[in-house]
Amino acid sequence: MAGAGDKEEGECLNSGVGGGDINDDGEEGSRVDALREGGCGGGFQGVTGRDRDMAPITGNSIHRSSSRPQLDLSKAAIQGNFEEKNPTILLPNQSDDISHLALDIGGSLIKLVFFSRHEDDPVDDTRKKTVKQRLGLSNICRRSYPILGGRLHFVKFETHKINECLDFIDSKQLHRGIDSHRWGSGTSDSTSRGRVVIKATGGGAYKFADLFKERLGVSIEKEDEMDCLVAGANFLLKAIRHEAFTHFEGQKEFVQIDTNELFPYLLVNIGSGVSMIKVDGEGKFQRVSGTNVGGGTYWGLGRLLTKCTSFDELLELSQRGDNRTIDMLVGDIYGGMDYSKIGLSASTIASSFGKAISENKELEDYRPEDISLSLLRMISYNIGQISYLNALRFGLKRIFFGGFFIRGHAYTMDTISFAVHFWSQGEMQAMFLRHEGFLGALGAFMSYEKHGLDDLMVHQFVERFPMGAPYTGGKIHGPPLADLNEKISWMEKFVQKGTEITAPVPMAKPGTTGLGGFEVPSSKGGTLRSDASALNVGVLHLVPSLEVFPLLADAKTYEPNTIDLSDQGELDYWFTVLLEHLPDLVDKAVASEGGTDDAKRRGDAFARAFSAHLARLMEEPTAYGKLGLANLLELREECLREFQFVDAYRGIKQRENEASLAVLPDLLSEIDSMSEEARLLTLIEGVLAANIFDWGSRACVDLYHKGTIIEIYRMSRNKMQRPWRVDDFDIFKQRMLGTGGEKPRPHKRALLFVDNSGADVILGMLPLARELLRRGTEVVLVGNSLPALNDVTAMELPDIVAEAAKHCNILRRAAEAGGLLVDAMNNTLDASKEELSFVPLMVVENGCGSPCIDLRQVSSELAAAAKDADLIVLEGMGRALHTNLNTRFKCDALKLAMVKNQRLAEKLFKGKIYDCVCKYEPAA
Numbered sequence: 001m002a003g004a005g006d007k008e009e010g011e012c013l014n015s016g017v018g019g020g021d022i023n024d025d026g027e028e029g030s031r032v033d034a035l036r037e038g039g040c041g042g043g044f045q046g047v048t049g050r051d052r053d054m055a056p057i058t059g060n061s062i063h064r065s066s067s068r069p070q071l072d073l074s075k076a077a078i079q080g081n082f083e084e085k086n087p088t089i090l091l092p093n094q095s096d097d098i099s100h101l102a103l104d105i106g107g108s109l110i111k112l113v114f115f116s117r118h119e120d121d122p123v124d125d126t127r128k129k130t131v132k133q134r135l136g137l138s139n140i141c142r143r144s145y146p147i148l149g150g151r152l153h154f155v156k157f158e159t160h161k162i163n164e165c166l167d168f169i170d171s172k173q174l175h176r177g178i179d180s181h182r183w184g185s186g187t188s189d190s191t192s193r194g195r196v197v198i199k200a201t202g203g204g205a206y207k208f209a210d211l212f213k214e215r216l217g218v219s220i221e222k223e224d225e226m227d228c229l230v231a232g233a234n235f236l237l238k239a240i241r242h243e244a245f246t247h248f249e250g251q252k253e254f255v256q257i258d259t260n261e262l263f264p265y266l267l268v269n270i271g272s273g274v275s276m277i278k279v280d281g282e283g284k285f286q287r288v289s290g291t292n293v294g295g296g297t298y299w300g301l302g303r304l305l306t307k308c309t310s311f312d313e314l315l316e317l318s319q320r321g322d323n324r325t326i327d328m329l330v331g332d333i334y335g336g337m338d339y340s341k342i343g344l345s346a347s348t349i350a351s352s353f354g355k356a357i358s359e360n361k362e363l364e365d366y367r368p369e370d371i372s373l374s375l376l377r378m379i380s381y382n383i384g385q386i387s388y389l390n391a392l393r394f395g396l397k398r399i400f401f402g403g404f405f406i407r408g409h410a411y412t413m414d415t416i417s418f419a420v421h422f423w424s425q426g427e428m429q430a431m432f433l434r435h436e437g438f439l440g441a442l443g444a445f446m447s448y449e450k451h452g453l454d455d456l457m458v459h460q461f462v463e464r465f466p467m468g469a470p471y472t473g474g475k476i477h478g479p480p481l482a483d484l485n486e487k488i489s490w491m492e493k494f495v496q497k498g499t500e501i502t503a504p505v506p507m508a509k510p511g512t513t514g515l516g517g518f519e520v521p522s523s524k525g526g527t528l529r530s531d532a533s534a535l536n537v538g539v540l541h542l543v544p545s546l547e548v549f550p551l552l553a554d555a556k557t558y559e560p561n562t563i564d565l566s567d568q569g570e571l572d573y574w575f576t577v578l579l580e581h582l583p584d585l586v587d588k589a590v591a592s593e594g595g596t597d598d599a600k601r602r603g604d605a606f607a608r609a610f611s612a613h614l615a616r617l618m619e620e621p622t623a624y625g626k627l628g629l630a631n632l633l634e635l636r637e638e639c640l641r642e643f644q645f646v647d648a649y650r651g652i653k654q655r656e657n658e659a660s661l662a663v664l665p666d667l668l669s670e671i672d673s674m675s676e677e678a679r680l681l682t683l684i685e686g687v688l689a690a691n692i693f694d695w696g697s698r699a700c701v702d703l704y705h706k707g708t709i710i711e712i713y714r715m716s717r718n719k720m721q722r723p724w725r726v727d728d729f730d731i732f733k734q735r736m737l738g739t740g741g742e743k744p745r746p747h748k749r750a751l752l753f754v755d756n757s758g759a760d761v762i763l764g765m766l767p768l769a770r771e772l773l774r775r776g777t778e779v780v781l782v783g784n785s786l787p788a789l790n791d792v793t794a795m796e797l798p799d800i801v802a803e804a805a806k807h808c809n810i811l812r813r814a815a816e817a818g819g820l821l822v823d824a825m826n827n828t829l830d831a832s833k834e835e836l837s838f839v840p841l842m843v844v845e846n847g848c849g850s851p852c853i854d855l856r857q858v859s860s861e862l863a864a865a866a867k868d869a870d871l872i873v874l875e876g877m878g879r880a881l882h883t884n885l886n887t888r889f890k891c892d893a894l895k896l897a898m899v900k901n902q903r904l905a906e907k908l909f910k911g912k913i914y915d916c917v918c919k920y921e922p923a924a
């Protein structure tokens with residue numbers, strides 16, 4: 001197993017979930033840099049000031065959405081030496097980054113949940129201010145205290161190694177960041193101030209209280225264990241999208257829980273011992289039963305009987321076991337026959353360990369593998385059965401199982417599921433939770449007053465699996481990584497270790513419990529994944545400003561991904577595509593950072609981290625929750641960000657923008673010389689043709705070697721031949737231009753989800769935007785919050801519009817009215833009536849940094865812009881094909897894309913590469 005027990009690697013393991021995601025040094029540096037940028041106004045100063053303008057504005061810390069609470073810069077002052085390169089800046093009115101910590105100290109394991117704040121976005125973004133004014137977005141908070149953006153981390157330690165846990169807390173100074181004003185401990189400020197209080201549950205909160213005081217100087221505030229389990233489970237079931245799943249006969253399936261129909265349920269927490277709790281609501285529950293035969297029994301008895309030295313070793317043994325050698329089966333009693341009258345097959349276990357009574361064998365005569373399996377089945381089945389009986393007692397249909405005994409182990413879950421299914425004759429369902437063992441710790445965390453987490457919703461959490469996740473999950477030993485350099489070394493070290501890292505141990509196909517639930521697992525010979533990587537939980541990023549896109553016709557059933565990656569063929573294909581792209585992407589990324597040795601090292605580390613994620617997912621596609629192509633494409637961008645590649649395609653984007661802006665005036669005059677009807681067709685053709693500039697498509701990248709940007713653009717336009725593969729243009733035209741001389745009313749506001757930089761946006765989408773503006777429709781360009789491939793970002797759009805507006809009055813007036821032009825910005829507040837009478841062109845960020853878009857989680861400014869919108873244009877493969885192709889909206893929607901992938905064209909439209917899609921759907 002990678003890294004376990006090895007001191008050197010032990011240190012590295014920290015980067016997994018905890019350390020890897022937080023870069024203390026980095027955070028400080030970037031805050032100072034960001035302040036400097038902020039001082040310059042952070043505005044959009046024209047396309048020519050290349051490097052400076054393209055420079056990252058938030059330093060090395062990029063978040064999914066930058067619409068977060070602002071830093072309080074008032075009374076900021078430089079501390080110490082002014083000449084210093086990165087002097088410390090004192091922000092007396094800004095509360096410190098708050099880390100927050102809660103513990104569940106159990107009989108076997110210590111579970112730790114901690115929160116780190118997002119670094120705030122200090123840039124004085126004029127675009128954002130104007131957008132806020134235009135769209136009536138206010139800063140009014142529904143609460144009397146702000147909700148904090150940040151991240152929740154999950155880590156565990158073995159209880160008998162409590163010192164490791166204390167070291168970890170100490171090295172990260174998790175106990176220092178507690179702000180008693182905002183995260184009160186329940187005691188009044190005056191008493192809690194000056195004394196650090198940590199919430200903890202589990203027996204160890206009592207047992208180790210003195211040790212915490214002694215070692216860390218903190219007081220433990222004890223929270224009731226049952227309260228915490230329930231609070232944790234309720235929070236997870238409400239707030240995390242892919243939390244609960246069924247696991248039956250080897251099949252894992254995520255279950256969408258309707259929070260209105262959550263209660264009542266039975267919660268079974270299988271820790272050292274087992275608690276069964278009937279949950280009727282928030283804080284409304286009753287512990288109805290339990291059993292002392294639990295995880296501690298399996299581990300304890302198993303250790304004695306097999307001499308295993310770790311829980312995982314014991315579990316791994318079971319995978320190679322055959323319990324028939326030790327269990328007494330019905331067939332053993334009935335001479336090989338079934339006892340069919342009462343429905344028992346010959347292979348049914350009549351008595352666990354029963355064979356051991358009748359034979360003259362000693363412990364040494366049994367294989368440890370068989371003992372482990374027999375024990376695992378005995379305990380899992382017994383718990384499943386008692387759970388069923390208790391659910392039956394109270395008429396409950398759903399049972400959620402938590403606790404670390406489960407450990408994401410397929411066979412354990414299958415056995416429990418089988419028992420519940422078998423005894424209830426399919427009436428009840430066993431479900432498991434991804435954060436299985438963290439319920440209590442989360443509950444303790446929730447017990448801090450005023451954290452605001454309790455009313456947060458699913459769409460405000462984004463789960464990320466950082467670099468270490470494929471190797472270590474939440475396994476933590478020793479001090480955390482200090483900086484990026486250590487993160488890279490960590491990656492390098494793992495690679496040196498060879499196969500176990502580059503090709504993680506394959507998990508055996510989960511065995512089925514078969515008829516009667518007592519068959520031998522089919523997973524013979526398989527190897528269990530390392531403990532921690534089976535801990536399939538990432539860091540939960542809390543982004544309070546994310547919202548569900550209000551124009552979804554049916555948000556409840558919305559599924560962004562078009563292609564289902566649970567189809568093995570699809571999965572194999574897309575994995576191969578992404579791996580093939582990798583070398584080229586690394587080259588681009590390294591070049592974007594100046595091609596230095598440092599950039600090369602980071603590029604290498606990125607490639608390894610991303611391949612490791614792919615390998616992990618290949619082996620267990622549901623490891624990070626439900627998997628769609630959009631998630632894979634986003635994962636790639638996230639990995640780049642993790643190694644501080646801020647914008648891998650920045651040079652390419654710049655070059656293509658310049659080339660396209662140079663030919664824009666000619667294109668606009670050509671368009672203006674046309675009749676209304678010809679113009680509309682030309683504009684849609686133009687969008688489709690220009691969508692060929694896509695650095696995410698291998699086929700297109702090959703094309704770019706064959707001509708200049710303008711040549712390719714011309715060629716693409718010349719090839720536009722109707723009917724397109726999907727061609728609703730005539731219906732769209734009818735809505736726009738009407739029939740029989742009757743002019744339809746123009747749309748009030750159009751949201752244009754733009755895709756790529758260069759020709760795509762400048763020669764495709766901008767001319768379309770201009771036509772809409774000319775017809776009296778307000779236009780909102782919706783760009784990414786963060787770079788992804790060569791997509792244009794919201795941050796870059798105002799510059800592009802400003803350049804384009806130099807050659808076009810329509811764009812200029814609209815951009816002025818929308819507050820997009822730098823010169824006009826100062827005047828927007830006292831703009832004359834005449835100016836405001838022009839329909840505005842605005843820019844909003846979408847809240848994501850991916851080539852696809854998940855409309856369940858968009859920025860608050862996009863949600864606000866959507867309120868008055870009656871037309872949506874989604875452009876490009878990522879936004880209109882891979883995601884949202886089948887999405888219905890409350891308003892008219894136009895989906896435009898060129899299909900730049902042969903397989904996708906065949907699969908979706910029985911078409912071929914470079915086919916075009918113009919799909920128009922009137923309001924649902």
Ligand SMILES: Nc1ncnc2c1ncn2[C@@H]1O[C@H](COP(=O)(O)OP(=O)(O)O)[C@@H](O)[C@H]1O
Nearest residue numbers: 106107108109271272295296299311403404405
């Ligand atoms: N690495 C591990 N070390 C020890 N026990 C583990 C480990 N992983 C899973 N387990 C199982 O999880 C049980 C502890 O589950 P947990 O939910 O943490 O309960 P508790 O709060 O009682 O410690 C252990 O008794 C054992 O069966």
Ligand SMILES: CC(C)(COP(=O)(O)O)[C@@H](O)C(=O)NCCC(=O)O
Nearest residue numbers: 694696697698851876877878879901
């Ligand atoms: C990554 C993309 C979704 C970006 O497409 P876009 O949205 O820019 O049109 C697309 O390039 C894609 O699906 N590429 C697949 C890989 C390939 O065909 O090489």
Ligand SMILES: [Mn+2]
Nearest residue numbers: 755756791851
């Ligand atoms: Mn794109």
